[in-house]
Amino acid sequence: MWLSARAPRPRQESKIILIKHDQTPTLAGPARFLSGLGLCLAALFLMASLTPSLAPRPPVLQGVASGIIAAIGYEIGLAIGGLWRLLELPQPRGPRLIRLRFGALALTVPVLLVAFRESTAWRNATRQVAGLAPLDQGNTLTIAAVALSVACLLWALFRLFWALTRRIETPLRRVVPYRIAQATSLILGLAIFYLAIEGTAIRYAFRAADSTMEAADRFIDPDLPRPETPQKTGSPASLISWDQLGDTGRSYIATAPSAEEIAALKGAPALAPIRVYVGRTAARSAQARAELALRELIRVGGFDRSVLVVVSPTGTGWMDPDAFDTLDFLMGGDVATVAVQYSYLSSSLALAAHPELGVEQAQALFDVVHDYWSGLPRDKRPHLYAFGLSLGAYNSQMTLPLLDMLGDPIQGALWVGSPFLSPMWRYVQDQRWPDSPPWHPRFGNGSLVRTMTQFDGPAPQATPWGPIRLIFLQYASDPIPLFSLGTALRRPDWLRYDRPADVSPQIKWVPVVSMLQTALDMLIALQVERFGHYYVAEDYLPAWRDLLDPQGWTAETTDRLLTALKARRAARD
Structure with missing residues (x-):
């Protein structure tokens, strides 16, 4: 057997390359810096919160509503960014990241200027259908100041939450894969916050309110x-x-x-x-x-x-x-x-x-x-x-x-x-005639169920009443029967029909914001007679x-x- 004449290859030293996983930011990663996407969404959400709604709002209350909605918009922007990083998609870095943030800021400022400039006209559109006197431009500064204060307060509260999740995640990443650590820390953080708020602040507030109202209820008016x-x-x-x-x-x-x-x-x-x-x-x-x-x-x-x-x-x-x-x-x-x-x-x-x-x-x-x-x-x-x-x-x-x-x-x-949770009201709305709006549905042949508004009585029926008469009275501007969580992702039915006299024709559907708008309107629906929940x-x-x-x-x-x-x-x- 012939032996090879080639010289033996020198032995190469084996190298073990330790790849240290990049400290991929969690959903709370951008907490140390302002998020460009978060700022953009906060500005757009704030603008949408100032557009016509079902209930007219005083300036301070409008500021509170706008601040809450803007803060939620910012956190949605952070969540989108966090999901992007979680999927390990390409991320802008260095100068490009700085340019994107300046671009976001440049977009945010004009959006806010337009929003506050038009806010009075938008709010007057709601007041007009409610029969209230129009507002002047003088309350815009009040709305802006209150909205900024509320948004900053909520921003700080959210930062506290994300700091808690990071504190939980750090030791977890030593024993489990980092994505499992992320998900676990998020769930535990939500649980801790829920227990802290629901178990202390909310329950204390409910007990205090109950005690206060009980004392008022016991008072005998001479x-x-x-x-x-x-x-x-x-x-x-x-x-x-x-x-x-x-x-x-x-x-x-x-x-x-x-x-x-x-x-x-x-x-x-x-x-x-x-x-x-x-x-x-x-x-x-x-x-x-x-x-x-x-x-x-x-x-x-x-x-x-x-x-x-x-x-x-x-x-x-x-x-x-x-x-x-x-x-x-x-x-x-x-x-x-x-x-x-x-x-x-x-x-x-x-x-x-x-x-x-x-x-x-x-x-x-x-x-x-x-x-x-x-x-x-x-x-x-x-x-x-x-x-x-x-x-x-x-x-x-x-x-x-x-x-x-x-x-x-x-x-x-x-x-x-009837509140949106009411079972019979929901059934009547869901099974109504297709050409009837959800605030004034026509159900069956009208022998069992009929509905009314302040402008329209029961629709003429060819069939007389049966042995049981069920009547639903609802105003089209009442947000309590109209609210739906689904409004966050899809246009509600009540916006697909011609608007009645007590609903502004300028109301538009905005994802997420319209649901929040209606939820806040439920709290202030008792202001004007024959309007809202009054x-x-x-x-x-x-x-x-x-x-x-x-x-x-x-x-x-x-x-x-x-x-x-x-x-x-x-x-x-």
């Missing part, structure tokens, strides 16, 4: 004298003492129209309407309060009237005087209403703090009243209806067992300003009339009734 008539709840003969009614209950009972007032307006003999109300302190449990309400209703003769309405009040237990004064006058006093308080908080806070309480109380009250009512002779019992306004409409819809009572149904329900007697009247079909009301007496109801509202205000 201008509301305790009734002496035995048929009145809160009288010496009542099963519920005057102090157990709470402030809202005492006002509801004391301000009921008298038989003489109703007779004078109607021009015919009338009865004193029966109003039964049980405050939250009257019994310890929802079931006990409901049974107490039933006993009181029996005591005062509520089942002897021609109409009985089971009411689910708002979060604070408030009973809208416009709704029930209208009902009492329209029925000539031949009506009884019963309600039970379940919270001291406003509807939004009550829904966030303890959403189960309202449903539990509404269920207990309806069940005990319906069980007693269904055991009475059909020809001697009143027509039974349900009523709910705002959160009360949600609670009422959650507890009305339509399918379980088809053999012996109630006569109907009136639900006003329902009034002029619109309760046709709703009650279509639901109850009372006799003897001519156009002349109806006009007199509206005049009297407006005078009562003016006296309250």
Whole structure:
């Protein structure tokens, strides 16, 4: 065998090359510097927040809203940048990065200038449809200052959050792959922040608000004298003492129209309407309060009237005087209403703090009243209806067992300003006729469900009412029934139709921002009569009339009734 004549190759030293992973920034990486993309999105979001909305906003509140929305826009920009780095896509560095940041700043400044220059005109577009006087340019500085302050505060809070995630991530990267460390630190950071805020700040705020509202509810207004008539709840003969009614209950009972007032307006003999109300302190449990309400209703003769309405009040237990004064006058006093308080908080806070309480109380009250009512002779019992306004409409819809009572149904329900979570309202909207808008949907043949707005009554129906009448009253400018999380990513249905008179034609859909706009509008929807969430007697009247079909009301007496109801509202205000 021949051997190779070539000289042997020199042995090469093996080298182990340690590739140190680049310290890829986490989502919090840009926290030490201002993000160019974040600044651009913050400016664009702020501009969008100043465009026309459903509810008119005072300057300070507009500044708060704009600051919150701008801060969210900035964080979305950071999240997009963080995702870009997480996918290890090419990143600008050095001078190119500096140029991009200066370019972003150069774009941000003119966007903000245009936004604040046009803000007054945009906000006046909302005020115009609400019937409010226009604003001048002088409040622009207030909006800008408040928005900047709120945005900076939230920016600092977000930086604190990302600093926490980095502190968690650092030791994790020693034992797990860096992407797993990133995801784990993000989840743990969110959990810690949630527990810290929800477990301390929010709960403390809810307890403080609940205690404050409870103290206010216990205050007895000396201008509301305790009734002496035995048929009145809160009288010496009542099963519920005057102090157990709470402030809202005492006002509801004391301000009921008298038989003489109703007779004078109607021009015919009338009865004193029966109003039964049980405050939250009257019994310890929802079931006990409901049974107490039933006993009181029996005591005062509520089942002897021609109409009985089971009411689910708002979060604070408030009973809208416009709704029930209208009902009492329209029925000539031949009506009884019963309600039970379940919270001291406003509807939004009550829904966030303890959403189960309202449903539990509404269920207990309806069940005990319906069980007693269904055991009475059909020809001697009143027509039974349900009523709910705002959160009360949600609670009422959650507890009305339509399918379980088809053999012996109630006569109907009136639900006003139904929140977007309300199951029946959502079903009616989803199954409406395609040519009808979501704020005034047409459902089926109109024999079961009809809807109304302040401008449009129930659409003419070829089919008459069936045995059950369900009426939804909603204003098109009310953000509470219209809100949807889906608005963040897609144009809402209510913007696909011609705008009604109370919605600005200049409202445009902007991803994410429109959802935030509507959410903020829900908090300020009670500013203007017949607009937003402020329902009034002029619109309760046709709703009650279509639901109850009372006799003897001519156009002349109806006009007199509206005049009297407006005078009562003016006296309250």
